[in-house]
Amino acid sequence: MRKSNLVYIIAFIVFLFLSTSLALQENRTITFYGFAENKETEINMENPIEIEKIYVTTGQKVKKGEVLLDVLSSDLPVEIGNINYKIEELQTKYQLWKSDLDWKIAQYNIELNEKTNAIQSQIDLIQSRLNQNKILAQNIQSISKDDLEASSIQNPLYLKIAGLKKDLQFNRGIIGTQINNLKSERFAENNPLLSQIKALGGEMDYFEDRKQKQTIVAPSDGLVGNIHCKDDEKIAAFDVLITFYDESPKLVVGYIHEDLLLRVNLNDSVKISSTSRPGISTMGLVKNTGSRIIEIPPRLRKFKEYITYGREIIIEIPPGNPFLQKEKVTLNLID
Secondary structure, eight states: OHHHHHHHHHHHHHHHHHHHHHHHHHHHEEEEEEEEEOOOEEEOOSSOEEEEEEOOOTTOEEOTTOEEEEEEESSHHHHHHHHHHHHHHHHHHHHHHHHHHHHHHHHHHHHHHHHHHHHHHHHHHHHHHHHHHHHHHHHOTTSOHHHHHHHHHHOHHHHHHHHHHHHHHHHHHHHHHHHHHHHHHHTOTTOHHHHHHHHHHHHHHHHHHHHSOEEEEOSSSEEEEEEOOOTTOEEOTTOOOEEEEOSSOOEEEEEEEGGGGGGOOTTOEEEEEESSSTTOEEEEEEEEEEEEEEEOOGGGSSSTTSOOEEEEEEEEOOTTOSOOTTOEEEEEEEO
């Protein structure tokens, strides 16, 4: 009888111990749910394009540098046409400007020739009169050679010829300077119109290069996400063409009930286990907590039928982990 009582006492003590331990363990462990996830990379283009060919499908594994799709820039023909128009307009202005300078240079040359011919005609006429006078004077015997030379020096016709020659030299200098200035402007390499044409030519070369087929490749090893386009479709600038993410999730998004918020802190350790694949688990660290209370997704509720609210928790997990993208996981945080 005593032995039987002793057994009951011992059993009762063990029961109390186990109950207390389980209660303490329950108080120390916080369990909630989440899913493994990667932030998807959105691939787009800065200009409107046309899809030429898509080489991948959603969920396909690809290697870094593998071709995802080929595209053609659809707005470049318009850009090239606009630049061509501007270049032609500037070239027309340049040709008109050159023609105007050429006409001015020709007018100055005509003016120079006319003035030169007019002055030279006067000089030739006076020189002819002097030559006639000299012949007549030589035939008069009473005039000596010395007297003839002295009279030549004092002859006003000689002074007039000297003056006309100075006028001729002056006009050649003035008009010649104007012609040289116009020629320097006409053949200058730093002409503003030529500089604009050259700059537009550089833009044209850039757009011509871009007009060629462009290939979009995988930024790293990973998986193709959603494909938002199809062959021969025209896509506006910055519209998403395709999403891409790493094969192995880098984080877990969990939702903890609002009653347990104060028990979660940054850098807390969390054990993460797959809900559908026993034995698949890893450890993670809490890296961010949401700034508002939101409705917990039905998939992550203990009872899907009951709406519950909580806070989003971001947990960083090591690379190369065994989880699948969007796989549901159990999160155990121990105080």
